[in-house]
Structure formats: C-alpha cells, structure tokens
Amino acid sequence: MIFPTVQFALFFAVVLPLSWALMPRRLLWRPFILAASYYFYAAADWRYAFLLAGSTIVNQTAATVIAHHGKDKLCKAVLIAAISLDLGALGVFKYLDFFSDSVSSSLGLSLGLLHLVLPVGVSFYTFQAISYVVDVHRRRTPLAKPLDYAIYASFFPHLVAGPIVRASEFVPQLAGPRDPDRVPAARAFGLIAGGLVKKMVVADVIGTRLVAPVFGTPQAHNGTETLLAVYGYAVQIYCDFSAYTDMAVGLALLLGFRFPDNFDRPYTARSLQDFWRRWHMTLSRWLRDYLYIPLGGNRGGLKTYRNLMLTMLLGGLWHGAAWTFVVWGGIHGAGLAVERAWPAVAEKLPATKIPSAVKTAAARLLTFHVVCLAWVFFRAPDLGTAFAVLGRLSAAGPATGVVTPTVLLLIAAALAVQWIPASVGVLLRTAFVTLPVYAQGISLGVLLLALAAVSGGRGVAPFIYFRF
C-alpha cells in the first residue's frame, strides 16, 4: 500500500479516528496500531510481514541481552551477531543475485538466481534496528518494552521509505497518550498536500516527459536538452523522495507523533557538507553516527579522508549493487575530502577582494553542479549511459521537443521554491486554520480532484526510493 492511492485513503480514514478514540486506553491502542501497521505492510505481500516480525524479535532479544549484561564479552558478541543478522538479511535480499550474476558474467557461467524480490522498506527498518541495538549498547537509549519496540519498528508512516527515526526520538512518545487538543493539523495538511503536488505534478511530469527520454536515448538529444534533463533529474528525485517523507511526517503528525525532518531545501547548500545536512538528513546522520564515527571520524589526519570516502562509497552501495552507485558515492566522498582539505590550501593562496556574496553564490552554484554530476550516475542504468549523457552535454543538433514550457516552468519553480523562507510556510498554515472547517475540507478535496485530473487517471508512478 502506498500513500497516494484510494486504498490508503480508505485505510487511513478508518485508522485515524480509531487511533484517537483508543489513545486514552493504552492497552488497546498499542495492539491496534501494531495490527494496523502490519496490515499496511502485508498489503504489498504478506510474506514481508514475517520478515519484519523476525527482524523485530531478533533485535529486541539482542537489545534485552545487551541491556542486562552490562558491557561484557557476551554483550559485544550479541551486538555483533544482531548487526550481522540484520546486514545478512539485507545482503541476501539486496546483493546475492547481483553477486551470482557478477560471478556468472565473469566466469561465463549461468549460476542459479534466488529471484528474491526486495521487500519494500527493508533497508529503512534494518537501519533503524541497527541504530536501536547499537544505542542500547552505547547506553544512549534505554531498552524499550517489547510492544513499544514492535510499534517503533513497524509504525506505518515511516515503514516503507523513512525517515529513519531513532528509538530515542519515537519510543518516548509512546510513554503516554498524545494530546488530542494539540494536533498541528495545518502543518500536516501542508506536508501531505505539498508532497502530493511535488510527486504528481512535478516529479512524475518531469520524469516521464524529459528525464526518461534523454537518459533512455542520450544519443538522440542535443546539449541543451541533456543539460536540462540533468537539472530535471535533480528536481525529480528531490520532489519524488521528499514528497514521500513529507507525507510520512504529515501522517504521523495527524496521529499525534513527531518525526525528524528529512529534507531542508538541499539545493541551496553552500558545500557538499552543507548538502548532506539538508538531503536525506536521517540517513546522513545514520551514516555519520554508525559508520563514519566508528571508522575513526575526523580524528585521524589522512584517515579522515579514507573514512569520508569509505562512508560515501558504502552509502552509495546501500542504494544498490551497481557501479553507478559506487561512482555516485565516490563523487560525494571525493568532494567532501576536497572540501575538508580546501581551507589549508586557500590559506596559502594570495588574498582576493571578491565580495563574500559572490563567493557564496559561486559556492552554491558549484555545489549544485557537483551534486547534479553525481545524479547522472545515480540515474543512469549503467556506466555507459552515464558517460553518454555527459558526452552529449556539448553536443549540437536539432531539438527533439522534450523540453516544453511546462517542463521548464516546473524545473524553475521547484528550484525557486527552495529559496522561500520556512516562516512563509508557518504564515500560510496559520491563515489556513483560520478558515472555517468546511472551507478547509473543501479546499483540500478540490486539490485532490485537481491532482487526480493531472495524473489523467493513470495513477502515480512508483516512488524512486521504494527500490532501495
């Protein structure tokens, strides 16, 4: 089940009032929300629910042993075993067939494939599980009650594509009933409506009309079309992914729960480091806390560069077993390393009188284009296509008509919106809640109608991050 469907609207229309009705009765609410979350997850494939339940049991058991055994050897062994099981399951589903295929290709064999379909959301809940067990081990989060942990692991708004919420952020919210008199409904509606618009109007239109044709047949397109397709993909992936997590955050708010933000106007970043503080923020901090810092972080001279590179390469591989993702991670890792080394280099350069505003604008422009360069590899089905796209950036030739005023307007608008201060959103939401209830409802209903019309009855294209 995915959010922008009639099935989900029906599901949520039932779950929301029941959740608030049962909220004061915690003994009823907990099993109810757990059952609702498993129903949501099993709607895609009931077998997935067993994997989620298995992951929950394994990690809660490990966390219990760790919490009760201090920091002895057993504790460490259990931690390693739990992480190995988590990563092992992820590896089987995500990488085993790729490995078999690679061996087959290089040795000219036809090894059998398992044909395992990647369970939706497995990467996200595995990362959450690892963070929980590690945090219990580090004594940064207390052991959760089994039912609370099960709810945290399966809570349907974040289950499929994040954000990656930590136990320390979510489990305390389960301690008591949420306040039914303080629901930030306007923010929730804004996030859900904005997410629907970003996905159905911006991402799907740019993706089908411009990005797919150019990345499908780069040879057929001239430099202008190719460049705009690269910019278009930057907009498409942002609007696609942030749409889903915005809706997740909004739905959680309606149920009375707060999730951390996952995006903060990423294309206004002044550096790659800044970009990673704004893009998929919950994954960035996960990589930082559970990979980069355990590797040694930035405390080791040259090792800092190695750690940056390793973290980003593994971050790339997390998206899938393909060389394109390795290059994507490599570009970001190399970029972050260069940024780290730059101040020492800049000190030795002669002083310039370039105004700081110009420097900032140049830094933003450069960052955006490095990110776009990396997106080319992320989007391309193989390295050959990625290099073909880059090779066409300077190509002459007639236009094929994929760049239309609509597409141009959507790209420009999506980039321009990033510069609107967050306070404007608060003002709009405050104005919205001053409307009478029926006006709020009708305006949201009309928006849903408009979005259905824009999609032309063809539904919503699959979310890009579902396959990760």
Add this chain to the structure above:
Amino acid sequence: MSQEQEQEPVTTARQTGRVIRIALLTALLLNSAGVVRAGLGMAPGPTRDLLLDLARPLNSTAHLLDLDRPRTSLDAMLGHPDRTTGDGTRTRLEQDAAKQQPAAAPAPRLAPVAAAVRHPTPGDPLRILVTGDSLSDFDGRQLARLVAAQHLPAKVRVEARNGTGLTQPNVFDWSDEALAEAADYAPDVVVMVLGANDGWPLAGAAAGSPRWVAEYSRRVAAVTRDFLAGDPRRRVYWVGPPVPRSAPWIHIFDRIDAAVREAVPSVPGLRFVDVAGPTSEAGHYTDYLTDADGRRVLARQHDGIHFSWPGSAFPARIILAALGREYTLG
C-alpha cells in the same frame, strides 16, 4: 521542541477528523468515476467490494447532479480523454468494435485494406510509437537506442502506460487510448507491447480459456483498428509477451500470443512480433541470454516477467528486425 514547532498552529483531533472527512467526501463526490475506476483496478477482496459499494451509488448520484462536470472540464483542459463513463456503461473496447461506429471517434474505426508503407528518409524519418504496459518501457527505450546508434532514419517515441491491459477497460480503455495516441503522435508505426496485467477474466471467461482467447483476440483487433484510425499506410506491430518464469503466467502469456496471432488475419496492417520464442530456451523460461558478442546477459528482472535493462535489448533487436522486413531503414 524547535522554535518553528512552537509557532505552529494547532487544533484538536476532532476538528482534524472533520476536515479530513469533508475533504475525502468532496473528492469522492467530484471524482466519483475515478474512484470507481480505482476500485475496479484493485485486486478482488473485501476492500475492493467495500469501495465499489460505496462509490457506485455516489457515482450515480454525482452524475445526476452534474457533480462530475469539474472533472470532465479539467480533463478537457488538460487534454485527457473523457473517462468518466467508467462504470455502468460498456466501454468502447467492450462493444463489438467491428460493428459499432463510435460517435466520438475522430476517424473511421475500420481501416480499409493496407496500402504500401511510406519509406523513410533522413529528412523525413519513420515515426515509431512504442506503447503498451510496463513491458513497453525498456523495450521502447532500447529500440530508440538501437535506432540512434545505427543512425537509422527513424524517430522513436515511448509512451508506456504502466499497469494497463485489455482485460479491464473500465480501469483503462486501450480503445480510447489508441485513438488519442494516433491523433496526438500521428505515427507511421505503432509498436504495441502488452500483456503483463492481463490475468483477469474476460466477459465471464476464465483467463486463458478458449472463450477468453477469442474475446482477447477481438479486443486486439479493435484496438489495432483504433490505432490505424483509417490510415492504410500505418502499421501496428503487436509484440507478444515473453515466456514468464512461473504459473499462472506461463499459460496466460501463451494464450495471449495465440490470441494476437489469431487477430492478425482479421486486420490489414496488424503484424505479430514473436518475442517469446527467441528469448527462451526451447520455449522455457531462462534468466540468461547470450548476446551477439557471446556474453551471457542477465536478461530478466526478479519478477520473472519483465526484461532487465540489458535484457530488453533482445526484444528491441527482434522488433527492429521485424520493422526492417517491411521498411527500408538501412
């Protein structure tokens, strides 16, 4: 709590519920036909039954009260075909296409006998439209690559309609779509790749049964006539689905192949492209195929139905070879 969160306006859960109920009711009333179509497209089960039980009477009422007018106006403004007759009346595809002349059709539904094809030149390339369900997406893009790489006098346009088929015209009517695509793109050739979603019964006949094959074949012919739209120089190359990995699709895809073959003699201008044979191992499913350079390529996706990206180069080459038998491309 952040400063921004402190400034956020808050309301009660009760009021929030009221706003959501009004929003959903508004959307349901103004888009009741769309909701019925969404329900018809769902897998059989209690959710589908509940949705249809709720949406069908609302759809009738909304139609009587003219509440579907905003949606039809929006569709017209956005250039989408009118699909508001999604329930209660038979779709064009369900009608006997050979006998009935649709009032709204922009061109005669039946093509006369096929005339000689137009031979393309670099200045006036062959306009190839690749369309169909999700199977058409990679096939079409790989065909476009081949055409570009070989500098052939052709332009390929890919218009994949994921999740569609011939067995649920109430959800997506390929007859309407074919007319719209023929009018929008004026192709010389339509390459139709379809079948991945056609495991549903047809007119009461179980999927794959003889009656089902006969009805499927009739629908193939009807949609082809709509694509031809009276242009005797246009051709429709209907690509059969590949051999899938598991039941029940093995039987269904085999029957789809049979249905398309059966339709070919009835419509001048319809050609069948057999992908199943050349991309299987003696008629059996295989993950790997050997390319022209002798390399083994993982040709299929996890689902055992779709081709992988490199694997879709195989059907693309088969399609191009089929086109090359009728058109002078080299």
